[in-house]
Amino acid sequence: MSTGSKRRQPSLAQLRAFAAVAEHLHFRDAAAAIGMSQPALSGAVSALEETLGVTLLERTTRKVLLSPAGARLAVRAKAVLEEVGALMEEAEALRAPFTGVLRLGVIPTVAPYLLPTVLRLVHDRYPHLDLQVHEEQTANLLDGLATGRLDLLLLAVPLGVPGTVEIPLFDEDFVLVTPLGHRLGGRAEIPREALRELNLLLLDEGHCLRDQALDICREAGREDAPVTTTAAGLSTLVQLVAGGLGCTLLPRTAVKVETTRSTELLTGFFADPAPTRRIALAMRTGAARGAEYQELAAALREALRPLPVRVLDRSV
Numbered sequence: 001m002s003t004g005s006k007r008r009q010p011s012l013a014q015l016r017a018f019a020a021v022a023e024h025l026h027f028r029d030a031a032a033a034i035g036m037s038q039p040a041l042s043g044a045v046s047a048l049e050e051t052l053g054v055t056l057l058e059r060t061t062r063k064v065l066l067s068p069a070g071a072r073l074a075v076r077a078k079a080v081l082e083e084v085g086a087l088m089e090e091a092e093a094l095r096a097p098f099t100g101v102l103r104l105g106v107i108p109t110v111a112p113y114l115l116p117t118v119l120r121l122v123h124d125r126y127p128h129l130d131l132q133v134h135e136e137q138t139a140n141l142l143d144g145l146a147t148g149r150l151d152l153l154l155l156a157v158p159l160g161v162p163g164t165v166e167i168p169l170f171d172e173d174f175v176l177v178t179p180l181g182h183r184l185g186g187r188a189e190i191p192r193e194a195l196r197e198l199n200l201l202l203l204d205e206g207h208c209l210r211d212q213a214l215d216i217c218r219e220a221g222r223e224d225a226p227v228t229t230t231a232a233g234l235s236t237l238v239q240l241v242a243g244g245l246g247c248t249l250l251p252r253t254a255v256k257v258e259t260t261r262s263t264e265l266l267t268g269f270f271a272d273p274a275p276t277r278r279i280a281l282a283m284r285t286g287a288a289r290g291a292e293y294q295e296l297a298a299a300l301r302e303a304l305r306p307l308p309v310r311v312l313d314r315s316v
Helices: 012-024 027-034 038-052 068-095 111-125 138-147 192-196 208-219 234-242 252-259 290-303
Strands: 057-059 064-066 100-106 129-135 152-157 164-179 248-251 265-269 276-284
Touching (some): 012 027, 111 129, 152 208, 164 208, 164 234, 234 252, 248 252, 276 290
Parallel strands (some): 100 129, 100 152
Antiparallel strands (some): 057 064, 152 276
16 A cells, blocks of 8 residues: 555444553453453454554464564553543533543542542532442552543542642541550550550551551650551451450541441540541543542542541642
8 A cells, every 4th residue: 555545444333342452461450441342352353453454463372472563562552541531521621510430449548438428419419420439449549540541530649640649638636546445445645655655556557547647656755567467458457446456546547437336446636746648539640530539639638627637628
């Protein structure tokens, strides 16, 4: 074909099929990921190869590999699809605010305690907004935000991630949860230095709350890692405390839900300044719906005031 003649353009469906295969390197998994039948996906990739005039995949009976050309063009295909997604997002935002889909990512140590407030607010104030919630650990949420899989995050900050804007909501104190009979059980004005000698139970690796607890211990002058037992979630962690295995730190928003399940627990409060964490919304820099997210944050601050938190001014 001469350079002067018109070459056919690849379709978005072809690019989407190829990008899925490039990511999964497996036709069945790729087809399932984008909701396409396997024969249709294979046909779309073959059609793209014919349109581009290059071989994108090396197919064997056991696996699928990207050809050298396929590896280079997979990056281009992903970029094109991300730009098309951004175009659709901006068009949707321009049509009407607080309509369409909003994919909200939430960390596990926030979701059970704040989601009732978030869902009630969205239901009452934004009835045409299709809120979809994804509970994941921080690293996965940030990856989802960067790739466009998620639109907005609700998590602990600071993040220090380029290309991400944090919208602070509130600060909340940590409390010390102990078993009955513990010398610090139920006390007020607990000095942080008390953490130096406690058998402290923490969440598993990957939870930001674990890292925050370790930071608090270091600030209190504790050099060693106080971890002998860990748990995948706060509910299990608190039950381990009730069983006498140690103590733990809980954010104030989690106390009512987690400690009322057992009569074998006491809650102690630290002396000022108590250890705290900050919770915020996070969005991509330059997000098409940035003004909506700021408005949502303002509404959330008001809705969260009944909780045991210190709501922050939007300028913080």
